[in-house]
Amino acid sequence: MQLSFWEQDTFFSRLDVVIAGSGIVGLNAALNLKKQAPQLRILVIERGILPSGASTRNAGFACFGSCTELLDDLRTASENDVFSLVERRYKGLERLRANLGDAAIVYENLGGYELIDKDDTFQQCEAVIPHFNKLLKPVTGLDETYINASAKIEPFGFRKVNHLLQNRAEGQIDTGRMMAALLHKTMAAGIRIINGLGVTGFTAEENGVAIHTDQDFTIRSRRLLVCTNGFAKQLLPGYDVEPARAQVLITKPIENLRFSGTFHYEKGYYYFRNVGNRVLFGGGRNLNFEGERTMEMALTPQIQDKLEELLQTVILPGTPFEIEQRWSGIMGVGNRKSTIIKPVADHVFCAVRMGGMGVAIGSLVGEEAAEMVVQSL
Helix, strand or coil: CCCCHHHHHHHCCCEEEEEECCCHHHHHHHHHHHHHCCCCCEEEEECCCCCCCCCCCCCCEECCCCHHHHHHHCCCCCHHHHHHHHHHHHHHHHHHHHHHCHHHHCCECCCEEEEECCHHHHHHHHHHHHHHHHHHHHHHCCCCCEEECHHHHHHHCCCCCCEEEEECCCEECCHHHHHHHHHHHHHHCCCEEEECCCEEEEEEECCEEEEEECCCCEEEEEEEEECCHHHHHHCCCCCCCEEEEEEEEEECCCCCCCCCCEEEECCCCEEEEEECCEEEEEECHHHCCCCCCCCCCCCCHHHHHHHHHHHHHHHCCCCCCCEEEEEEEEEEECCCCCCEEEEEECCEEEEECCCCCHHHHHHHHHHHHHHHHHHHC
16 A cells, blocks of 8 residues: 555654554553653554454453452462552552543442352362451452352352352443543544554664554654554564453343342353343353464354353353354463563563453553653653
8 A cells, every 4th residue: 555645744754652552551551641741743553443452342340350360379479479460450440440430431340259169269268368358458448358249149040159259349341431432532632543554563773663564554653662462472472472362242131130240250261240131251261272372353162152051051040041242352461460561672662461451450551651652752
């Protein structure tokens, strides 16, 4: 594609910062760059018609750590590291709510739950809950963040579940409205966003960077910030960030749906929630880790059939339901749960590897990435 003089001069000239990726991180980075340095000419480019990875395709969980997840993390990391990450997630959610407002993102504090079917797992959790609550009180402000909610199993209608734990500080959002509000705020700040334009590579130059696109033209900017998360491997092949596909479905409305809130099952590999009187259900990556390590937005019978089976036998036993829609999203994960926010070449930076917690930490990561870029200019 050859740009006209007008296109080149108006949209792609005299750029200070180009951000690849218009998801939660990319847009928050753009907003904070503009806030810190209003004179900057910032362009956000996005390969899809909407943010392509997970920002508009996630389940809308405002979560920061289930009890079994924290126990698992403590096997390989120190208590300080684990709970510092939990605090970071919680603060990120608070920042998201403050930036956009609860009404705009339809935030509801309905609680986060964990379904547990093994007695020994529950006993391990029960033993550490008082300590976890003590560590989290300065973060959440609650005397008891985690509580035993097993009495709700029968009212919720679950089967094959022996125990239920509740995180009282977790909630849920409307992912679509959250991203719509963030896009509106970004454009209102005078930041241009161009969709349908992907980055295929970059070349560092003396005074900036040449950004190669999938439309066969090159953009030049003083700085490039890569915020492509699950697709980061294409531009950062040497970095510990891999794509992880998450498959999701949602039911048609169910009359007299018996539960509300967000729920994790089998160490969080399955997750579901109510969306009004519908059930959104996703996960199953543990059935085929290698196959789900992909950037392809597709669905597989293996995982979709398992999701329907669990709906029938565990979540909605005896309740008729119909599937209305199915989709997938691409997360960015790695051997560590920490994000990667660092320079990758002269004039080039990245903010990637959200580890499936982009809703929770994306706002903070965007701010930190903006600060890093500003300091380089």
